[in-house]
Amino acid sequence: MKKILTIFMLMASVALARDLTLEQAIDLSLNNSKEMRISEKNLEISKLNVSKAFKNALPSVTYSGTYAVGEHERQILTQSERNYASKKRGYTQNLRLTQPLFTGGTITAGIKGAKAYENIASYSYLQSKIQNRLDTIKIFSDIINAERNLEALEYSENILQKRYQKQEEQLNLRLITRTDILQTEYSIEDIRAQMINAKNTIDTNMEKLYIRTGINKSESLNLIPFDIPNNFSEKINLNNDLKQAINESLSAKVAEEQVKVASATRMAAVGDLLPQVNAYASYGTGTSERTTFERSYKDAEWMGGIEVSWKVFSFGSDLDSYRVAKLQEEQEELRETSTKEDIEVNVRSAYLNVLSLEKQIDSQAKALEAAKVNFELNQEKYDAGLISTVDYLDFENTYRQARISYNKALLDYYYAFETYRSLLI
16 A cells, blocks of 8 residues: 555656756756856946946046044134134135146046946857857756666666576575575665665756756756757768857857957056046035135135146166066066967867767677667576676676667767857867
């Protein structure tokens, strides 16, 4: 009765489970993963920094006010009565408008650098989407692979368990020895240990999938296996793909923008060596020479002009900053070249990995077919007493491992192709 109830509950949970395809999991991951949200925030910050850089070229308005209280009274000439009075308090205020006229290129450099950072953030956001897709495919594939492995292990356990029951009867009839049944017991326990590992893999990756997709953990999931097309390599034109990856891929673009950032930093360092010129206009009580301690709005006046500031001598620190910025620009140019070289190596390596796994699938498929035929044939021989228990268990293990290896090669092949495609974007 308990077994029937358990089976009924399992069937009910499966029926109520939510079907989830790979593409649905990818879409949910792109919308809900924390990595994507972080990348979106970085993109928003970079856009605000561009706006901020442009605004540095616009006029700025500042207000300053001072209220002072002295310890001792002072004899101050008053404006109204034109005589001296004792005062302890005073107040000044000023409203100032400043417009940069010449900054040595620092504002232009800031805009250039901010735009480059915005482009980097944009490219990084797209890279995050690509990596998020790959990570989701890997998690989803690992679950599917573990479920298929678990199915193969359960099949083997069922076969060996039935064989073990027959062997117990044979042992009672003294048709086999205790060694034979111990061999089968060991194989069954080994299979159960592998089943525990497969279940742990499923549980761990299912937890990752829940977090990545934002699906409530209380909701059961039924992952739908996906079809894997054959002969991916026929769709690949390596020479064209290499040109695209080296010149147009996101990694190449990021490297180019890093050079622009370094160039902008060098420009800003040059600007720090030059004078700064601003136009200004101000209105308030603190704009003229001070003749009284306590002032009122009646004392306010307009004032404007041009102001120049120039750090004439700083023991060469500004020049050192320029030299550092120049070296960093040269570093980024070298990194750009190195990045493009790495892109070529990675694309070729990924392509060869696709070809290798494509061949592995063919060989694993043939090995699986051969292992299945051998196991079925030698199972009959074992029943007829023509082979030993050890030989029988070896054939069964070979068949089981062939199933597991084929499942892994198939999903690794799909992931390898997706990895190759991601390097081209």
